[in-house]
Amino acid sequence: MILTIDALNMHRFPTVLEDMFQLRARVFAGRLGWDVTITDGKEIDQFDSMNPSYIVGLDDEMNVISCARVLQTMGPHMLADVFDAILAGEPPVRSPNIWESTRFCVDTQRIKSKDSKTTVSKATCELMVGILEYSKAAGITDIITVIDPVMDRVLKRSDNAPHGYVGKTVPMGKVSALAALLDCTDERISKVRAFAGIEGDVMLDEDAAVAKIKALGETSPETDVTETEDLMTYCEEQIAEAGSSSERSAALALKHALTGQVAAEMSSSS
Structure with a gap:
């Protein structure tokens, strides 16, 4: 199951986000040895404050059991500002139709446990499908992603070979890193689905996800309120620090959208 989390619904999924950031710490700091910041067992960087979308398995x-982050390339992004050595002097990608996918990882230990009902290959392909389907629905034509050579081979074996590369391969922690381009087309999605035998909708409805989490006893109204208050504080800070009228308008629009959504949820639960 794939759940998409963004600025509009993140207050509903605090435990999922915490689990996701912990997985990122285990993979990127532990398994890959990247130079990332770990705080309280979670890997969170500056790009997580820029309203990305998270695709979570x-x-x-x-x-x-898997996750990835999708972020627009018109502003700061990892290939332009962190992995710029990959570009080898080329200008960074800047396009409203090309978004960056980073922090792609799969919890191989959890999946390989005796209680798991899936495989690493299936979880990897389902996450790929989730990223591509989400991106296509959002009007994104291409994904650019920083990967290691192992992931490059995984993409090729799963009938999801990149249609191009940007820059060059450079050392990164215990592995090397390169930037690949994937077009978000029905043809590519169909190939990955066929390879992994994935049928039907992989996306999990947001309300169904909330209901299931509550049924499993993994959240509480108090937690949701705290997360909502934190997000509202973030909106107020963005409004106060806006450098232009367009930035202020965008921050106000986000606050109004969140206010309306919270009111609707409170009404439906009363």
Whole structure:
């Protein structure tokens, strides 16, 4: 199951986000040896404060088994500002139709446990499908992603070979890193689905996800309120620090949208 989390609904999924950031710490700091910041067992960087979208794979118990982050390239992004050595002097990608996918990882230990009902290959392909389908629906034509050579081979073996590369391969922690381009087309999605035998809708409805989490006892109204208050504080800070009228308008629009959504949820639960 794939759940998409963004600025509009993140207050509903605090435990999923915490689980996701912990997985990122285990993979990127532990397994890959990247120079990332770990705080309280979670890997969170500056790009997580820029309203990215998270594509999260969940098992039947709502545990995070895979995840990726999708961020627009018109502003700061990892290939332009962190992995710029890959570009080898080329200008960074800047396009409203090309978004960056980073922090792609799969919890191989959890999936390989005796209780898992999926495989690493299936979880990897389902996450790929989730990223591509989400991106296509959002009007994104291409994904650019920073990967290691192993992931490059995984993409090719799963009939999801990149249609191009940007820059060059450079050392990164215990592995090397390169930037690949994937077009978000029905043809590519169909190929990955066929390879992994994925049928039907992989996306998990947001309300259904909330209901399932509550049924499993993994959240509480108090937690949701705290997360909502934190998000509202973030909106107020963005409004106060806006450098232009367009930035202020965008921050106000987000606050109004969140206010309306919270009111609707409170009304439906009363």
